[in-house]
Amino acid sequence: MSETHLGEVLTSAPPTLSDAEAMALARAHFGITGAVKRLTSERDLNIRITTPGQAYVLKLANPAEPAEVTDFQTKALLHLEGSGLPVPKVIRTLDGATEVQTPHGTLRLLTYLEGTPQHLTARTPAQARAMAAMAARLTRGLAGFAHPAAGYVLQWDIKQASALRPMLPAVPEDMQALARAALERFDALAPHLAGLRWQVVHNDLNPHNVLVSPDNPDQIAGVLDFGDMVETPLICDAAIAASYCVDPARPLESLLNFARAYHAILPLTAAEAHLFPDLVATRMLTTLTVASARARAYPDNAPYILRNVATAREGLVALAALDRPALLNALEAL
Numbered sequence: 001m002s003e004t005h006l007g008e009v010l011t012s013a014p015p016t017l018s019d020a021e022a023m024a025l026a027r028a029h030f031g032i033t034g035a036v037k038r039l040t041s042e043r044d045l046n047i048r049i050t051t052p053g054q055a056y057v058l059k060l061a062n063p064a065e066p067a068e069v070t071d072f073q074t075k076a077l078l079h080l081e082g083s084g085l086p087v088p089k090v091i092r093t094l095d096g097a098t099e100v101q102t103p104h105g106t107l108r109l110l111t112y113l114e115g116t117p118q119h120l121t122a123r124t125p126a127q128a129r130a131m132a133a134m135a136a137r138l139t140r141g142l143a144g145f146a147h148p149a150a151g152y153v154l155q156w157d158i159k160q161a162s163a164l165r166p167m168l169p170a171v172p173e174d175m176q177a178l179a180r181a182a183l184e185r186f187d188a189l190a191p192h193l194a195g196l197r198w199q200v201v202h203n204d205l206n207p208h209n210v211l212v213s214p215d216n217p218d219q220i221a222g223v224l225d226f227g228d229m230v231e232t233p234l235i236c237d238a239a240i241a242a243s244y245c246v247d248p249a250r251p252l253e254s255l256l257n258f259a260r261a262y263h264a265i266l267p268l269t270a271a272e273a274h275l276f277p278d279l280v281a282t283r284m285l286t287t288l289t290v291a292s293a294r295a296r297a298y299p300d301n302a303p304y305i306l307r308n309v310a311t312a313r314e315g316l317v318a319l320a321a322l323d324r325p326a327l328l329n330a331l332e333a334l
Contacts, residue, residue, distance in 0.1 A: 017060060017104055022047045026058050029093045029100050030109050040304050044227065048112055055112035056091065061105045070106045072149040073226045074098050076142065076200065077110070083141045085134075086211075086222040088113060115211025115221035119307075126218040128245035128254060129261035134220040135205050135241040136265035139234050145200050150231035155290055157203060157228075158236040159193055161186045161282045170292040175313060178320055182285040185278050193233050196272055201237035204228035206244050206308055235272040238262050239279035243287070244311060246280065251318035255280065256330050263334045273331040281319045287312035 017025075019036045026049055027033050034051035045060040061070045077090050078098065088110035090098050100107040121127070153160060164183060171179045204225060211222035242262075247254035259276060262268070268276070291309050295302040 017045055017047075019047070021104075022058055022060075023049070025100075025102060025104075025107060026056075026109065029107065030056075030091060031094050032056065032109075050112075055114075057088070057110045057112050059108045059110060060102075061108075063105050065106075066149070066152070067101070067106055068147075068149040069152055070099065070108070072147045072152075073229060074108060075147055076145060076226055076229055079145045080141050085138060085141050086113065086220070087138075087226075088224065113211055113222035113224060116214045116217065117208060118210040118212050118217075118220075119207035121212055121217035123245070123247065124218055125254070125257050127212070128258050130218055130220050131205070131210065131241055131245055132238075132258045132261035133265050134210075134223065135202075135238055136262045138205075138223060139199070139201055139237055140266055142200050142202070147200070150200050150229075152230065154203075154228060154230055156286060157230045157232050158239060158279055158282050158286065159190070159232050161286055162190060164286060164289045167289045167293040170296050171289055172292065175288065175316070178316055179285055179288060181320070182278075182281045182316060186282045186285070189275055189278055192271065192275060196233040196235060196275075197269070198231060199234050200229060200231050201234055202226060202228070203230050203232065203237055203240060205237070205241035208307060233272075234266075235268065235276060236279055236283075238266075238268070238272075239276060240283045242276070243280045243283040243315060244308070246315040246318060248314040248318040251315070251322055252327055252330070255319075255327070259331060259334060268334060270332065273334055274328060276331060277319065277322075277324075277327055281316060284312040284316040284319070288316065 023033060023036060032049060032051055034049045037048045039046040039048055039057065043062040047058045049056045049058055074090055077088060080087050081089065091109040091111065092098060093100055155163060161183065168179055202223065209223065209225040210220060211224065213219040213221045242255060242258045245254060245258045255277065287308050291306050295305045298305065
C-alpha cells in the first residue's frame with residue numbers, strides 16, 4: 001500500500017514554526033500578542049494565542065494544500081457570519097485581509113471557541129439529538145454557498161469511498177471481511193448519489209471537532225475545523241455526524257434517534273433516508289481505513305490519528321448485525 005493513495009495533503013507533514021516565529025507573525029499581521037499553546041492537528045499547524053480579552057487560533061495551512069482550498073474554508077466562515085451558528089469568526093489583518101501568504105504557507109487567524117470537547121463527555125441520546133440538530137442547521141446555513149474549490153477531491157469525502165480499496169490491507173485483520181463488505185455496499189449505491197441534493201457541507205462533524213457546554217454536555221456550544229469541507233450529497237454530512245452517535249449496544253434506536261432529530265430540522269427525501277445507514281457505515285469504514293493507513297505511515301502521530309477508530313470499529317460491527325428491512329422501514333416512516 002502506497003502513501004500516495006491517501007492524497008498529497010493527507011501524506012504531507014504539517015508545517016513547522018517555532019512559538020517565537022508564530023508570535024512574530026501574529027504581531028506583525030494582526031497586532032496581537034499573548035500566551036501561546038500548540039493545538040493538535042492532523043494536517044495544519046494550529047496555535048492558540050490567549051490575550052486578556054479574547055483567545056484566537058493562528059492557523060498555518062499545510063504546504064500541500066492548494067491556496068484556493070484554504071480560501072474556500074475562509075469564505076465559508078465568512079458566509080456563516082451573522083447566522084447565529086457557533087462557529088469561529090475570521091479575524092482580519094491590520095490591512096483588512098482575511099489571509100496572509102507567508103514563506104511558511106497561508107496564515108489565518110480565527111476566534112477560539114470556548115467549551116468542553118465533545119469526546120470528553122458521556123454520549124447520551126439527548127446529546128445525539130442536539131448534534132443532529134446542529135448538523136442540520138449548519139447544512140442549512142451553508143446552503144447556497146459556492147466556491148471554485150468546492151469540488152476538490154478529498155479522501156474523507158464519503159463519495160470518494162471506492163478509492164479506499166488499495167488501503168484496505170492496512171485495516172486490522174479481524175475487520176477485513178467487514179470492511180470489504182461495507183465497501184461493496186457503497187460501490188453498489190454510489191451510482192444513486194448523483195440524483196441526491198448536493199451542496200457544500202462541513203464534512204467532519206466528529207466529537208473532536210465539536211464543543212459542548214461545560215454546564216450542559218447535551219448542548220452543542222461550538223463547531224470547529226472546516227478543513228474537510230467539500231461539495232457532496234448533503235446526506236453524506238448527516239451520515240458523518242451520525243456515525244459518531246451510534247451506540248453499539250443500541251444501534252437501531254440510536255441511529256433512528258439521530259435521523260429523526262435531523263429530519264425535524266432538515267427533512268430528508270425518501271432516497272436520502274434509504275441510503276443513510278449504508279453511508280453511515282461508509283464513514284465508519286473511511287475512518288477505520290484512512291486512519292489505519294496514516295498511522296502506519298506516521299507512527300509517531302498514531303495516537304492522534306487513531307483517536308476515532310474504536311468508535312468506527314464498534315459501530316461498523318453493530319450496524320452489520322442490524323435487521324436491515326426493519327431499519328429501512330423505520331427510516332421510511334420519518
